[in-house]
Amino acid sequence: MISRRDYLRLCMAVSTGSMLKSASLWANEKSGMASGILITRRIPSSGETLPVVGLGSSATFSSAAGSHDVEALKQVFTAMVERGGSVFDTAPSYGASESVAGGIVNDIGIRDKVFWATKLNVAGYGGGKADVARARAQIEASFNAVRKPVIDLIQVHNLGDLPTQLPLLKDLRDQKRIRYMGVTTTFPSQYDYLEKVMRDEPLDFIGVDYAIDNRIMEERILPLAQDRGIAVLVYAPFGRSRLFSLVKGHEVPGWADELGIRSWGQYFLKFVVSHPAVTCATPATSRPKNMVDNMGAAYGDLPDASMRNRMAQHIQSL
Structure with missing residues (x-):
């Protein structure tokens, strides 16, 4: 068993130019990727499959984007795509x-390899012109931003x-300018409304x-x-860093090794994506080493119901 700290330190030890290659070899050997089986889930409305781990862009990603730390974010995208994300x-x-x-995705030539999910948030609540x-x-x-x-x-x-x-969004989907449409919320006060909309x-x-x-x-x-055949993207699978604290x-408990879990990040992600309703979890990061680690959760075995209970109980005991 290797801790997340040691695992990430190993990834940081190599130079920027060779980091992704070395980290990829490490992941192949130690993080479940040796099986070569990327865990995917189907989008119910189409049958298209998506990898169960992706990348979000709030929090630290947003901070890096605002500071124009583009090189690090390029490496994050490369790390995700190289590992099947x-x-x-x-x-x-x-x-x-x-x-x-x-x-970035245009500059490094991966635009068509990325499943681009964005949002619409102009909410005037008036419905006027x-x-x-x-x-x-x-x-x-x-x-215009993604140029797709x-x-x-x-x-x-x-x-x-x-x-x-x-x-x-319905019109855009009908016009085939977007492939899928949906809604989001992370506010408990909106959960009842979300159910109605679903x-x-x-x-x-x-x-x-x-x-x-x-x-x-x-x-x-x-x-x-x-029941409704709706795909689910999961936000804040680390509790906005709450869980790491x-x-x-x-x-990480030794028994988690049977699932190929090598870090706390993988522990938290494997729990989330093991729920059969979840299509993909999208934790935000601006660090390539974290992206490498996160993608390790998309390989190997997922916990069954018994193991999920054990994992949750362990966290509750801390």
Whole structure:
């Protein structure tokens, strides 16, 4: 067993030029990638498969984008794609994330390898012409950022003004300018409304918060997604770093090795993506070594119900 700290230190030890190659060899040998089996899930509305681990662009990614630390973010994208990842989740409200990431995927030639998921968050709650015009302008800005003729997924951010914004996404999907549409929220006060929207609207995706210590989604939202055939993107699978603070000073339990888990990050991610309703988890990072580690959770075995209980109980005991 190797701790996340030691694993990440190993990845940092090599030079920038050789880091990804060396880290890839390490991952192949030690992180479940030797099996060569990338864990994927189907999008219910189409049958298309996606890797269960991707990349988010809030938090540290957004900070790096705002500081124009483009080289590190290029390495993050390269690390994800080299290990079979494809899903990138962003939003116009994440500072410079969307525009900087759009430039990166074009500059390094991986635009068509990335499943581009962005959001619509112009919410005037009035439904007037000005709100519609602002929403359309934001959509076009997203197209300009990534420079793709078709965006894979646009979701209404935090259920904002759905009567205004959701029809725009329906039209874009009908026009085949976007492939999928959905809604997101990470606010408990909106969960009841989310359930209603999931029942009433023809959604392809939802995006929600879910973590080993934040399991309220298991009660109604995730089962409903399965019933309705809606794909699920998971945000904040590390509890916005809360979980790393909880396990600080603790080693990953030895019994987790049977799942190929080599770090706390993989422990948390494997728990999240093992729920059958979850399509992909998208933790944000601006560090290539963290992206390497995260992608290790997309290989090897996933916990069954008994192991999930054991994993959750262990975290509760800390």
